[in-house]
Amino acid sequence: MRLSRYFLPILRETPKEAEIVSHRLMLRAGLVRQQAAGIYSWLPLGQRVLSRIERIVREEQDRAGAVEILMPTIQPADLWRESGRYDDYGKEMLRIVDRHERDMLYGPTNEEMVTEIFRSYVSSYKALPLNLYHIQWKFRDEVRPRFGVMRGREFLMKDAYSFDIDEAAARISYNKMFVAYLRTFARMGLTAIPMRAETGPIGGDLSHEFLVLAETGESGVYCHKDVLDQPVPGEGFDYSGDLDAAIAPWTAYYAATEDVHDQERFEREVPEDKRLHTRGIEVGQVFYFGTKYSAPMKATVAGPDGVERPVHSGSYGVGVSRLAGAIIEASHDDDGIIWPDSVAPFAVGLINLKPVDEATSAAAEGIYERLTKAGIDVLYDDVDNRAGAKFATMDLIGLPWQVIVGPKGIASGEVEIKRRATGERETLTIDAAINRLVAG
């Protein structure tokens, strides 16, 4: 993509309204624009990040055997009356009346709707286990939205819903999502710690939150330091294999959010030099809630014995849009964002230091074409601007690699490449630079 044909509105000044670094950087780097309190447009660079996060989430859900569907954003209120949550949910639910005076709502979550889908089609245990997920916009009318996309009102969430014949089977489904989440967050360069958590309005008796440790997090967390270094299941992980063994290293240590923290147990189980008390950003949560929705909504299946029973379910959320902010909280420096390769909007920022110089531009164009042909996403700064501004912008938007092409280097056939994360720079021939970038 040529910068001259792109839309990258960089802000030179730090926006006053932004309280945390990810919000500041997302506004400054032209990733998002606020349209109303807690409601954002994703500008081109932000849209690319969001789609990359979404892709990783989708791939890991698919690997874990979940099946993608897509439920609508607007739901009929009657569904929520069946489960009894319509009145419970309070003012966070955006309630809507349509032209025929029917009560509707903008879905804050989808337990009711997916249970309605399930009961409409599934009647036998033979169709189980089943896990349906979707990636769709949700709305929660937060009284005080803040921190940019970290606590917005309209937000993109992946939510999966599992259906099983009994609690034992449901716990296997729960554990599959647990493993998928470990992999999902690790692929984004995050260390997300699973912690026992309250179940809140979703209900149920078993839940883990996945938290990225950050001083700006909304939740206080207490954990054993060693939980930070546990192994993440690999790409070839067998989801029909031993799930407990994959999860055990993560659940063996004390780790809890402040809501459920037990100071006495913490002090008993964790040696003093291993006690960590910090804050975290919730990026995912898994719940097992048994028959909380299936019983009132009559989502039953016949077992092998022919007896009808309500299915056992769980739900599993990932905050897709929130992750864009969480990744920045975890990966930035004074100059700007440092995108992990897996979610970077472009892999390479190619800087033409002197577009008016023919030899420089010919070289830069050639590099742009060759990298693009090799399947690498390049943002090519072909705009006539001073070098300092170009460098500052590239550092701010945080692409993993920079290639700097200037008249002096080109005279001797050389360009400079810079790794954003380390600041390491190297002068290479054009061929060597391209080979390095193609190799990753």
Place this chain on the structure above:
Amino acid sequence: MRLSRYFLPILRETPKEAEIVSHRLMLRAGLVRQQAAGIYSWLPLGQRVLSRIERIVREEQDRAGAVEILMPTIQPADLWRESGRYDDYGKEMLRIVDRHERDMLYGPTNEEMVTEIFRSYVSSYKALPLNLYHIQWKFRDEVRPRFGVMRGREFLMKDAYSFDIDEAAARISYNKMFVAYLRTFARMGLTAIPMRAETGPIGGDLSHEFLVLAETGESGVYCHKDVLDQPVPGEGFDYSGDLDAAIAPWTAYYAATEDVHDQERFEREVPEDKRLHTRGIEVGQVFYFGTKYSAPMKATVAGPDGVERPVHSGSYGVGVSRLAGAIIEASHDDDGIIWPDSVAPFAVGLINLKPVDEATSAAAEGIYERLTKAGIDVLYDDVDNRAGAKFATMDLIGLPWQVIVGPKGIASGEVEIKRRATGERETLTIDAAINRLVAG
């Protein structure tokens, strides 16, 4: 994907509420489920079709130089008060009051919001031309939603918005989208005819609708028969080249929807044996509306002369979710859907006629693995069911190719392949069958 682990709720009976064939087939083949009037969930097969349609739309927008963003579904009413459309829009607009008593709405279209984005960041002609698009859910509170996803209330739309310094430049942007639309619909196997159209609530003085001819279409159309056979610009089309030449063959002939039809001109320009009067399904529309939004909303840029002027704009919509229905209207037979390869949810349906037979299952598993490794999306029917039901389901869901594996064929190392569109069947060795499918 193994059918035993998939969610494919086939309906054996024809749903009474469905008036047109695409709606009937989408319900029967388990593509969608209605959640409220005009509001649908996309079940797994439907979600896959929708994402394939979306990908084609995106690729062609990108090729034409449009830049992807993502605006939210919920908009503040104040934006629409600026343009004057808040009161004009009537009951089709879903109006919402949030917890702080602020007037909001579920966006039926995004001219106002994108103009707000534009004016916030762009102040010079140097940033032009600019075309921003997004693919996002919209809501129009139709008084009588029907025809399934063809006239739903919540629907997925691609909408692009161009910004130019003057009318001449804006017409180039308009023509780029015109070409992109010709390519987009052709890639989905559709013959979509551009027709002069009324501009309606979007406004402006130039507009074309793209219509797929079908007896079930909502609009009457009149055109010269030869317009059906005009050349579609190829994949390598140069958008900086001669746009007029690409468009001329399509606009040279009379073609109009009934709203703007001129019977006298029709009879004058079209020889009697070339006159076609039928119905069509609108799948896209392009508008040039000049300064209709930029003037009241003060979206101005400084020209080369330093003088501020409102930008000239157009908007360009494609009905992404509607296309799923339109494609079925254009491509089905008595047995079910016939998906064009480009949007098929899976390329191949692999039928294991006797899962309890070891040799048959070993062969089917082998074929499944080899095709999957070759990057082909396979739906593998590994379920124990009678042959007739398996064939009927495969024909109903309309995957382009079927591979039929039975004990008799396997005894001599052979399988049958069937092309859904033609019904042509061929008995081949396993290797030959795989080679045929990998070759496309």
